[in-house]
Amino acid sequence: MSEGAMSTEKVAGVDSAAAPLGAPLVEMRNIRIAFGGVHAVEGVTVDLRAGEVVGLVGGNGAGKSTLMRALSGAHPPDGGEILIDGQVASITNPRDAKALGIETIYQTLALADNIDAAGNMFLGRELKTRTGSLDDDAMESATRKVIGRLNPRFKAFKRPVMSLSGGQRQSVAIARAVHFNARILIMDEPTAALGPAETAQVRTLVKQLKDDGIGIFLISHDIHDVFDLSDRISVMLHGKLVGTVRKADVTTDEVLAMIIMGKLPSEVSEKDLAELHR
Amino acid sequence: MTEATGTVPESTREQPPRSPRGLLQALNLDTRLLGMVGALAVIWIGFQILSGLTGPKHDIFSGTFLTPVNLYNLAQQSVSVGIMATGMVLIIVSRNIDLSIGSILGLTGYTMAMVQVIWIPKSLGLGFDQPYTWIIALAIGIALGAAIGAFQGFLIAYGKVPAFIVTLGGLLVWRGLVFEEQQGQTISPLDKTFQLLGGSPTASLGDVASWILGILACAGIIYTLIATRRKRRKYGFPVRPTWALGVLMALGCLAILGFVWIMNSYAWPPGLATQYAHDHGITAPPGGLQIATGIAFPVIILIAVTLVMTYITTRRRFGRYVFAIGGNPDAAELGGINVRRTIMLTFVLIGILAAISGAVQSARLQAAVTSLGTQAELDVIAAAVIGGTSFSGGIGTIPGAVLGAVVMQSLRSGMLLLRVDSPIQDIVVGVVLVSAIAFDTYVRGRSAR
Numbered sequence A: 001m002s003e004g005a006m007s008t009e010k011v012a013g014v015d016s017a018a019a020p021l022g023a024p025l026v027e028m029r030n031i032r033i034a035f036g037g038v039h040a041v042e043g044v045t046v047d048l049r050a051g052e053v054v055g056l057v058g059g060n061g062a063g064k065s066t067l068m069r070a071l072s073g074a075h076p077p078d079g080g081e082i083l084i085d086g087q088v089a090s091i092t093n094p095r096d097a098k099a100l101g102i103e104t105i106y107q108t109l110a111l112a113d114n115i116d117a118a119g120n121m122f123l124g125r126e127l128k129t130r131t132g133s134l135d136d137d138a139m140e141s142a143t144r145k146v147i148g149r150l151n152p153r154f155k156a157f158k159r160p161v162m163s164l165s166g167g168q169r170q171s172v173a174i175a176r177a178v179h180f181n182a183r184i185l186i187m188d189e190p191t192a193a194l195g196p197a198e199t200a201q202v203r204t205l206v207k208q209l210k211d212d213g214i215g216i217f218l219i220s221h222d223i224h225d226v227f228d229l230s231d232r233i234s235v236m237l238h239g240k241l242v243g244t245v246r247k248a249d250v251t252t253d254e255v256l257a258m259i260i261m262g263k264l265p266s267e268v269s270e271k272d273l274a275e276l277h278r
Numbered sequence B: 001m002t003e004a005t006g007t008v009p010e011s012t013r014e015q016p017p018r019s020p021r022g023l024l025q026a027l028n029l030d031t032r033l034l035g036m037v038g039a040l041a042v043i044w045i046g047f048q049i050l051s052g053l054t055g056p057k058h059d060i061f062s063g064t065f066l067t068p069v070n071l072y073n074l075a076q077q078s079v080s081v082g083i084m085a086t087g088m089v090l091i092i093v094s095r096n097i098d099l100s101i102g103s104i105l106g107l108t109g110y111t112m113a114m115v116q117v118i119w120i121p122k123s124l125g126l127g128f129d130q131p132y133t134w135i136i137a138l139a140i141g142i143a144l145g146a147a148i149g150a151f152q153g154f155l156i157a158y159g160k161v162p163a164f165i166v167t168l169g170g171l172l173v174w175r176g177l178v179f180e181e182q183q184g185q186t187i188s189p190l191d192k193t194f195q196l197l198g199g200s201p202t203a204s205l206g207d208v209a210s211w212i213l214g215i216l217a218c219a220g221i222i223y224t225l226i227a228t229r230r231k232r233r234k235y236g237f238p239v240r241p242t243w244a245l246g247v248l249m250a251l252g253c254l255a256i257l258g259f260v261w262i263m264n265s266y267a268w269p270p271g272l273a274t275q276y277a278h279d280h281g282i283t284a285p286p287g288g289l290q291i292a293t294g295i296a297f298p299v300i301i302l303i304a305v306t307l308v309m310t311y312i313t314t315r316r317r318f319g320r321y322v323f324a325i326g327g328n329p330d331a332a333e334l335g336g337i338n339v340r341r342t343i344m345l346t347f348v349l350i351g352i353l354a355a356i357s358g359a360v361q362s363a364r365l366q367a368a369v370t371s372l373g374t375q376a377e378l379d380v381i382a383a384a385v386i387g388g389t390s391f392s393g394g395i396g397t398i399p400g401a402v403l404g405a406v407v408m409q410s411l412r413s414g415m416l417l418l419r420v421d422s423p424i425q426d427i428v429v430g431v432v433l434v435s436a437i438a439f440d441t442y443v444r445g446r447s448a449r
């Protein structure tokens, strides 16, 4: 992490051809976001490399979603900078983020409930016919392919997503994020509403995408999910970054201690661990 | 296309289902729209019976509601509200409201009258009834409507002032400007060509052209249904069974041709026919000259507006975005949709539609009066809501709103036929408006659970 930060320092403002090999795909530096007097994110620095999964964990209200919304353009940060491929990027709205290859599965799913699966999947990026009208059939066809892979039992392609189950709705949100050839994928609690079978599908999907060289920020409540899928884990508490650790170097207990007590593995005592299991 | 193999059995199920519910499902019709057609039928038959009972013969068979002349007038009177209701759908779908349309209608109608009665003939000294007068007047009216809509839409979308407040102010301001423009005088007579927009026996298509239009519309329906089906087949999607397709085509064509037949059954009033025979040197046959009126010009305008607005709402990005904003504004924003521009455009659109209604109404009156379009907002909102547009946002259809306009106009015209006083008429319209919204809230609340 530190060598990436050092080398990109010099690159900012230079054209991408000069970016050093191994510059992180994403670097969020010293990000600050406040809502009125609430400091939701305070000086957080995280990074992500191509083909890497970084798990982002922390208790409710730790600021995970807010941090990721800064990267997806939903809520531009009040301070700090975001670098993509070592270049300072200005992401002021969701379109900027998508243009940079950043796709997001929002915790709220961000679906228009009154519109069908295809309409949601292509929302803002509709396919058009030669006359400029919506090509609903082409969109439905693409949607059937993508969702069919994620959730073979999904059948209600013509119904407003309002009438779908939580799991089906989540499938639509996931399909939307993976359809547009993202380089950077943000998954905010992607399996919260899914059953075991669909959750397994999503795990497989994450591994596939990772092998394709896509960088993934994965937010999950399920510490086992995170341990199974992540290469590194960044822990947040009360809007601050507790630390980032390599999965291979830590145990689940040590990560739990970071989440709950805000203590790095080196600072955790036997007594603390006993406390955790009480 | 490979993934669709699982759906083929659905399309090969060719036997008509037995239950009525299954039948409706196979036809894939909008049940809400069907319900409205049913309600309309009840209203019509009710007025037919009541007008018979209160008529000179006091029986249920001598009603005057379901007569060609009344239905011709009903169609014509539904035009103004129907045109604006198509725009109101988009406004309400995106969780806004426009209370100013009646005043926009008045101001644009009044201005168009000024153009053709004062500015072109007198101020510019070009004289009355020039061939270009009507189109210039119409263009100025539409531009004014668009500008007013853009101004209000800007305040609402970019200024974040609630639509209710902006358009309530507009209701007063634009109406006030009508009085300012010419001290509240009635402006007439309008340009001869412009008057055709209002419709009358002489400003109608006649029987031959009406039949041709009807047959073209049938061909259009058949072609669209077949083309849609072919395209869905090509992608391997499930399609309606063939028999259902046939039923749909038959129903559509029957409705269109039935409408044309009724409009053609209305013959010119005898005085007008005699005058016409005299002017054209025709010797009237015994019993007088029978000239079929056919579809009135403004009704053709309404049909065109309905088609264009349906296309915009269902087949263009703009329409999709309006619905997405109504369904979930955050999702629309996160999808990269320019929410504010889209909202502003819905107000531009309804401003244009109000101007077109202003042209139709003033042309029909053959004059512009200061009360032009007063209270139109109530009928228009009621039409949209009766037509299935939901105040919770995200739901509504254009054809539904037009049907809603016909329902509203049927109520008004039926009450007029029964000689119900105008204050009572207002009470009925108010009650219907509130009931429709209450009913909608109740139904949607239940289906959400």
Ligand SMILES: Nc1ncnc2c1ncn2[C@@H]1O[C@H](COP(=O)(O)OP(=O)(O)O)[C@@H](O)[C@H]1O
Binding pocket: A035, A038, A039, A040, A058, A059, A060, A061, A062, A063, A064, A065, A066, A067
């Ligand atoms: N739109 C918002 N307006 C006000 N406060 C917010 C908003 N979004 C998040 N917050 C606050 O920011 C903090 C972090 O929230 P969030 O990022 O959603 O946490 P997490 O995703 O880790 O559970 C919380 O205290 C939350 O109440």
Ligand SMILES: [Mg+2]
Binding pocket: A064, A065, A066, A107, A188
């Ligand atoms: Mg969250």
